[in-house]
Amino acid sequence: xxxxxxxxxxxxxxxxxxxxxxxxxxxxxxxxxxxxxxxxxxxxxxxxxxxxxxxxxxxxxxxxxxxxxxxxxxxxxxxxxxxxxxxxxxxxxxxxxxxxxxxxxxxxxxxxxxxxxxxxxxxxxxxxxxxxxxxxxxxxxxxxxxxxxxxxxxxxxxxxxxxxxxxxxxxxxxxxxxxxxxxxxxxxxxxxxxxxxxxxxxxxxxxxxxxxxxxxxxxxxxxxxxxxxxxxxxxxxxxxxxxxxxxxxxxxxxxxxxxxxxxxxxxxxxxxxxxxxxxxxxxxxxxxxxxxxxxxxx
Amino acid sequence: xxxxxxxxxxxxxxxxxxxxxxxxxxxxxxxxxxxxxxxxxxxxxxxxxxxxxxxxxxxxxxxxxxxxxxxxxxxxxxxxxxxxxxxxxxxxxxxxxxxxxxxxxxxxxxxxxxxxxxxxxxxxxxxxxxxxxxxxxxxxxxxxxxxxxxxxxxxxxxxxxxxxxxxxxxxxxxxxxxxxxxxxxxxxxxxxxxxxxxxxxxxx
Numbered sequence: 001x002x003x004x005x006x007x008x009x010x011x012x013x014x015x016x017x018x019x020x021x022x023x024x025x026x027x028x029x030x031x032x033x034x035x036x037x038x039x040x041x042x043x044x045x046x047x048x049x050x051x052x053x054x055x056x057x058x059x060x061x062x063x064x065x066x067x068x069x070x071x072x073x074x075x076x077x078x079x080x081x082x083x084x085x086x087x088x089x090x091x092x093x094x095x096x097x098x099x100x101x102x103x104x105x106x107x108x109x110x111x112x113x114x115x116x117x118x119x120x121x122x123x124x125x126x127x128x129x130x131x132x133x134x135x136x137x138x139x140x141x142x143x144x145x146x147x148x149x150x151x152x153x154x155x156x157x158x159x160x161x162x163x164x165x166x167x168x169x170x171x172x173x174x175x176x177x178x179x180x181x182x183x184x185x186x187x188x189x190x191x192x193x194x195x196x197x198x199x200x201x202x203x204x205x206x207x208x209x210x211x212x213x214x215x216x217x218x219x220x221x222x223x224x225x226x227x228x229x230x231x232x233x234x235x236x237x238x239x240x241x242x243x244x245x246x247x248x249x250x251x252x253x254x255x256x257x258x259x260x261x262x263x264x265x266x267x268x269x270x271x272x273x274x275x276x277x278x279x280x281x282x283x284x285x286x287x288x289x290x291x292x293x294x295x296x297x298x
Numbered sequence: 299x300x301x302x303x304x305x306x307x308x309x310x311x312x313x314x315x316x317x318x319x320x321x322x323x324x325x326x327x328x329x330x331x332x333x334x335x336x337x338x339x340x341x342x343x344x345x346x347x348x349x350x351x352x353x354x355x356x357x358x359x360x361x362x363x364x365x366x367x368x369x370x371x372x373x374x375x376x377x378x379x380x381x382x383x384x385x386x387x388x389x390x391x392x393x394x395x396x397x398x399x400x401x402x403x404x405x406x407x408x409x410x411x412x413x414x415x416x417x418x419x420x421x422x423x424x425x426x427x428x429x430x431x432x433x434x435x436x437x438x439x440x441x442x443x444x445x446x447x448x449x450x451x452x453x454x455x456x457x458x459x460x461x462x463x464x465x466x467x468x469x470x471x472x473x474x475x476x477x478x479x480x481x482x483x484x485x486x487x488x489x490x491x492x493x494x495x496x497x498x499x500x501x502x
Binding site for chain 2: 006009012013016017042043044045046047059061062073074075076077078079080081082083084085090092094098100102117121139141143145146147148149150151152153154155156157158159160161162163164
């Protein structure tokens with residue numbers, strides 16, 4: 001005879017199995033379900049605009065229409081009375097309405113009739129879309145000479161995205177910890193290989209910083225700049241904040257952020273110009289901008 | 299310790315393990331949905347078609363004709379003698395879904411005798427409705443109106459009137475037979491369709 005405890009356990013197990021099955025089923029069949037129901041959180045990228053036109057100038061023979069479906073994740077295109085050499089163009093806009101940055105991993109064009117229909121689409125692969133950012137694309141359909149009369153051609157394009165937590169810029173303190181970790185045997189959040197690679201890139205692109213020697217030497221040089229000391233002058237303070245901003249920029253944690261309408265790279269350019277031209281009166285201004293940017297995540 | 303006892307002792311641990319695994323799987327499934335998204339573009343393209351037919355025909359003089367059921371070919375048969383001539387008028391209609399361009403070509407099955415025949419072909423149109431009296435019902439073979447020069451664009455549902463005069467030049471040769479084909483070709487890019495008037499002529 002089953003005890004009360006066994007019955008309760010069985011009931012919980014059954015409930016969990018059911019929930020898991022439902023969750024898995026949604027994940028497999030509609031991997032954007034969660035995004036659709038929680039439009040202002042998480043990973044949610046939608047179509048916000050679509051417009052179609054064609055290459056007909058004098059005669060209006062074929063007709064192309066395109067619309068975004070109610071779920072906003074699909075564009076449907078319908079071309080009627082098409083003929084060889086007919087070309088339709090569809091402009092669209094994609095918007096990230098989630099709060100994570102989205103990466104377009106892959107675009108798949110499923111065209112079973114390439115001999116009759118040529119399809120080309122803007123290559124968005126490897127593109128990041130930050131929250132609230134819009135990107136525009138264009139799809140072109142071209143009916144070739146092999147197209148048959150009274151025929152229906154279908155195609156499908158899939159744009160696969162994955163989302164990642166939106167990284168924010170880090171402070172000077174954070175970066176000091178990363179370089180210090182080499183000595184303290186501590187666990188750094190950014191590994192040493194990455195740090196060295198970033199320093200090398202900064203050396204190439206910057207007109208102010210140049211890190212040379214072994215990894216240890218480079219890290220020590222970075223630490224010296226990031227640690228200007230208590231009695232340091234404004235120039236050294238600016239260089240410290242500038243290096244932290246360079247590090248944030250090169251690791252990709254400044255994407256989507258601005259301070260006083262300026263991107264990280266614009267502030268970097270401004271700061272370097274001030275240092276190169278020895279515009280001492282502007283050092284504090286640029287230092288504050290760099291500082292402000294590096295503290296955006298705080 | 300009995301087997302039953304042993305089982306009861308391990309039940310809580312087993313249950314916890316199963317619950318943990320299930321919970322982890324559930325969270326994994328939900329996380330997957332939260333961290334990915336997909337956009338789709340679906341397209342359907344339907345193509346049009348070319349279709350032209352001979353909607354009406356007239357012969358001057360009216361010696362009778364044959365016509366295929368699909369209105370693609372008009373056939374004229376005649377035994378010809380010196381001074382023979384005929385006017386054949388046809389109305390070509392664009393019954394397809396796309397505009398076409400009309401051109402024509404005359405061929406024979408007996409090239410050595412081609413030179414004994416003369417032809418003039420007159421194109422009128424395109425018209426959206428019934429053709430004007432001067433080019434159809436009241437067509438004057440002695441004074442034909444000014445014609446259009448092919449290739450001629452024929453929009454959907456429009457008609458084109460074609461009159462063709464064919465005659466035997468003097469002096470006629472000895473007995474022969476010849477089939478002369480006047481083919482009217484509608485094209486749009488690589489798509490095409492034809493209608494024709496065929497003359498089966500026999501010189502006795």
